[in-house]
Amino acid sequence: MPALWLSLTFAAFVIGGTFFLLRNSRRDWLWGWAFFLLTLLPAFGVIWHFFPAANRYSYLPAVGLSYVLVLGAAAVARLLKPRKAALLAWLALAIAALPLLAAISFQRSQVWKNSLTLWNDVIAHYPMIPLAYNSRGLALRDAGRIDEALANYSRAIELLPDGGFFWNRAMARLHKGMDQEAADDFHSAILADARHFPLYCRLMFDRHGESGSEKAIAMGQRVLASRPEARIHFQLAGLLARRQRWPEAEFHAREAARLQPQVPEFRQALATILRSRRQERRP
Numbered sequence: 001m002p003a004l005w006l007s008l009t010f011a012a013f014v015i016g017g018t019f020f021l022l023r024n025s026r027r028d029w030l031w032g033w034a035f036f037l038l039t040l041l042p043a044f045g046v047i048w049h050f051f052p053a054a055n056r057y058s059y060l061p062a063v064g065l066s067y068v069l070v071l072g073a074a075a076v077a078r079l080l081k082p083r084k085a086a087l088l089a090w091l092a093l094a095i096a097a098l099p100l101l102a103a104i105s106f107q108r109s110q111v112w113k114n115s116l117t118l119w120n121d122v123i124a125h126y127p128m129i130p131l132a133y134n135s136r137g138l139a140l141r142d143a144g145r146i147d148e149a150l151a152n153y154s155r156a157i158e159l160l161p162d163g164g165f166f167w168n169r170a171m172a173r174l175h176k177g178m179d180q181e182a183a184d185d186f187h188s189a190i191l192a193d194a195r196h197f198p199l200y201c202r203l204m205f206d207r208h209g210e211s212g213s214e215k216a217i218a219m220g221q222r223v224l225a226s227r228p229e230a231r232i233h234f235q236l237a238g239l240l241a242r243r244q245r246w247p248e249a250e251f252h253a254r255e256a257a258r259l260q261p262q263v264p265e266f267r268q269a270l271a272t273i274l275r276s277r278r279q280e281r282r283p
Helices: 002-021 026-044 062-080 084-113 115-125 130-142 146-159 163-175 179-192 196-226 230-242 246-259 264-281
Strands: none
Touching (some): 026 062, 146 163, 196 230, 246 264
């Protein structure tokens, strides 16, 4: 990305220039840059998840950077002090910069008109960020532009096969009546993150009523055929117990407790199913 290399070159120029201008006041120079770098550090993953397009992370660090730039401007002014014409030209340039910066700020604010304009701008500057395509897909979905939303979800998945991205594309495909393709995406979403399975179960109940439990059970079994997952076993045990399919419910409850015996919820579910089976056997 050319903009990245341009930014790095500019940063090197600014750092080198301020160091040269302020070589006699290095303590102030170091304080400004240390403040900038230390307050920016959390944005690089120490505390927050780093997202390079989130310019808000640079707002507080800009205090240190502004301090260094003001010191540099003052150093230039001292160098030009014997030449009044040059000093006046410098002052005029600084004053002229104010309306220019105001105009640029106003123009930049138009990016925030809505989610679509925001994510269009992010993708224009950072075309390899999957979250931006997913978020633009959500904005397009809200605008009723489902086909375009699908294309953006697909691009996000190409860059990063995240469960949430699969889930969003599945919902869009479901809206388009692409049931089989949607089921494949739901499967991928649940495989990537088992927490999507309860959401899938709720979705099936909302769409199909009580018969939706069969679709949820089939999906759970499909996921387990790919990879054992205690949370899926637990959820299936509940679905099967609801339909009084006790042997299958007991099997899945036992598997959940076996895979994660430290989870009391799984052990309690197994005990409840065993108790229900005993009560059913009583004459």
